[in-house]
Amino acid sequence: MADREVSVLVVGGGLNGLASALFLSQQGVDVHLVERNDKTAQLLRAAGVSARTMELFHSVGxxxxxxxxxxxxxxxxHWTEPHSPVDLLPxxxxGAKRLSDIGNGRAFVMEEGTVEVADASPMEPAWCGQDRLEPMMIREAVQRGARIEFGTEMVSYEQDADGVTAVVRTLATGAEQRIRARYLIAADGVTSPIRESLGITRSGNGTIGHVLSILFEADLDSVVEGRRFLIAYLLNEAAGLLHRFDETRWVFGLFFDPERHAEAETSKDKALELLRTALGEPDLPIDIQLVNRWRLAHDVADTYRSGxxxxxxxxxxxxxxxxxxxANSGMQDAHNLAWKLAAVLRGWAGESLLDSYEQERHPVGKATADQAWIRQTTRSEGDGGHPDLRNSTVISTGYRYxxxxxxxxxxxxxxxTELRIDGRPGLRVPHVWLEREGAKVSTVELATDTFVLLAAPDGASWADAATAAAGALGIPLSAYRIGTDLAxxxxxxxxxxGLTPQGALLVRPDGFVAWRSPGAAGDPRVLLQDVLEQITARA
Structure with missing residues (x-):
């Protein structure tokens, strides 16, 4: 007999595992997360939060x-402007040979981007390190009922037709408990022991190289004369990539050979030597805070689900x-899966709805990995004009299932090839500013935990039919009429x-368009009931 029963067990407490716990608890699902490390953010690599991911964080406050x-x-x-406020990040x-080239104007621009996503999203991207983001996510998930245990590892698990039984151990005491879960989410990282135990294979270009990441604090602003930038490729004998982590800390990453470099050479003393060479600042005071080794790779699992x-x-x-x-792609995985698990657990969707997690996220995951590969290789080769390169907003927000x-x-x-968020099913709902009860609201903000039917001004029959059809099926749904409920x-x-005044749009709880009728149709209730049954695998 299990010591604890739960709907979903999450293994892994990084950003993706915490996102799983957060979005499941947002949907009212009881979730238990275990993480073998005793604290958050062991690897400080993620800081950029895309506009789409900010939409998800907006939905949980x-x-x-x-x-x-x-x-x-x-x-x-704006990177050319000296002495800019430290909280701004162009x-x-x-690209530069040494850090001082940025200050004296000898650096060259490899890529310049904007933050203007006004037509695509109600949110702008943000820059917030894992060490700040993860505690926020834990707090919000726990407030919604999630149980999160650090310093706890999964020792073993067994899967059967009805669920998963796992044995977890508290590392500080050695105490073990058996947890019975309906479903298990493996958020256990790149090496994923769970994936390996399931025999799930991966495809891709494999290992590109091994990277040493150095988190440090130093007054680099005095060298670059207060010029702000997102990333600088320092091209010298200790070539690597430098980016600002927060107001006072930086991260420098460089390739290294794990067979040729002994463990001692990746110590803080060696890291300091490498940093001084890369920066071209032999006398600059530097405080090394963390040194991590990790594998740079390009691999995608051939399946995202096993039972x-x-x-x-x-x-x-x-x-x-x-x-x-x-990290953004992983958190969007978690959000896609959360509402589907909630729907099945609550009984208003069929089990086969869960098959759509892989159907949707695998193509996007592979395409996103390929885009990162192109960017990595073209920057390394000095060629930014790759014919298959896609716009960043298409990758982060405008993808289609x-x-x-x-x-x-x-x-x-x-x-x-182009950004087209135009109401087609399989795309995130187009962003349009509307007004509800005197307050500004985006169409993107309307669907967070229910289906939403958006009826055009002359589509009142769609709104009534959706409410009736969803009620008959026990599916949570809110219906709005443009011009009446929403200005x-x-x-x-x-x-x-892409609607006429008689049309309607059905949006899923994750904000993606589930169905569209450009105009009027025969019997709206019969049609919508059939559509909802198909989407929720009830047909």
């Missing part, structure tokens, strides 16, 4: 705090950090969504 505690991203061309990627066990984040896709897509839990035209590429002051809704 964390977005204002993340902005307050992080740095503010601004357009890349989206500029620079009642699901892979998320690094456990199912790992790729170079170029573009900053890794070729197959999955939606009704409408399927197929095509996960990442299209469209800018008059953009119909144009952006």
């Amino acid at each position: 964390l977005e204002p705090e993340i902005r307050e505690r992080g740095l503010r991203l601004i357009p890349g061309e 989206r500029a990627i620079l 009642r066990i699901f892979l998320v984040g690094d456990a199912c896709h790992v790729h170079p950090p170029a573009g900053g897509y890794g 070729p197959e999955g839990a939606f009704v409408g035209e399927k197929g095509g590429e996960a990442l299209e 469209d002051a800018e008059g953009r809704f119909l144009q952006v969504t």
Whole structure:
């Protein structure tokens, strides 16, 4: 007999595991997370939070705090401005032989980006390190009922037709307990013992190299004369990549040979020597805070699911950090899976809805990994004009599910050549500012834990039919009529969504379009009941 029963057990307490616990608890699912490390953020590699991920954090109330505690991203061309405020971070990627080249104007621009996503998202991206972000996520998940235990490892597990039985051990005491869960989420990282035990294979370009990451504190601003930048490639005998982690700390990463470099050579003393060479500042005071070794690779799991066990984040896709897509993609995995698990556990969706997790996230994960690979290799080779390169907003927000839990035209590429968030099923709902009870609200903010039916101004029958159909099926749904329940002051809704005044859009609890009718139809209730049954695998 189990000591504890829970709906979902999450193994791994990094960003992806914590996102799983947070988004499941947001949906009212009881969740238990175990993490063998005794504290958060052992690897400080992730700091960039995309606009899409900020949408997800906004839905759980964390977005204002993340902005307050992080740095503010601004357009890349501002990197040339000296003595800028330390909390500003221009989206500029620079190349230089030494750090002082940035201060004396000898650096060259490898890439400049903007933060203008106003037409694509109600949110702007943010820059907030894991060591600040993860405690916020833990606090919010626990407040919603999640149980999170650090210093606890999973010793073993057994899967059967009805669930998973796991034995977990508290490392400080050696005490063990048996946990019975309906489902298990493997968020146990790149090496993922759970994935390996399941025999899940991976495909990709494999190991690119091994990286040494050095977290340090130093007054680099005096060298660059207060110029801010996102990343600088320092191209010398200790070549590597430098980026600001927060107001006072920096991260420097460089390739190294693990066979040629003994463990002693990756100590803090060796790291200090490497840093001084790379920066070109032999006398600069530097405080080394953390030195990590990790494998740079490009691999995607061939399946994201084995029975009642699901892979998320690094456990199912790992790729170079170029573009900053890794943690964001993993947290979006967790969000996609959370509402589906909640729907099945509550009984208003069929078990096969869970198949759509892999159908949707695998193509996106592979395409995203490939884009990171292209960015990594083209930057290394000095060629930024790769024909398959996609716009960052397409990758982070404008991706489309070729197959999955939606009704409408399927197929095509996960990442299209141009940004088109236009109301097609399989895309995140187009962002349009509306007004509800005198307050500004985006269409993206309307669907967080229920389905949402957005009826065009003359589509009242759609709203009534959706409410009736969802009620008959026990599916949570909110219906709004544009022009009545929600004001469209800018008059953009119909144009952006591809609807006529008689049309309607059905949005899933994760904000993705599930179905669209450009105009009127025969019997709206019969049609919508059939659509909802198909989407929730009840048909």
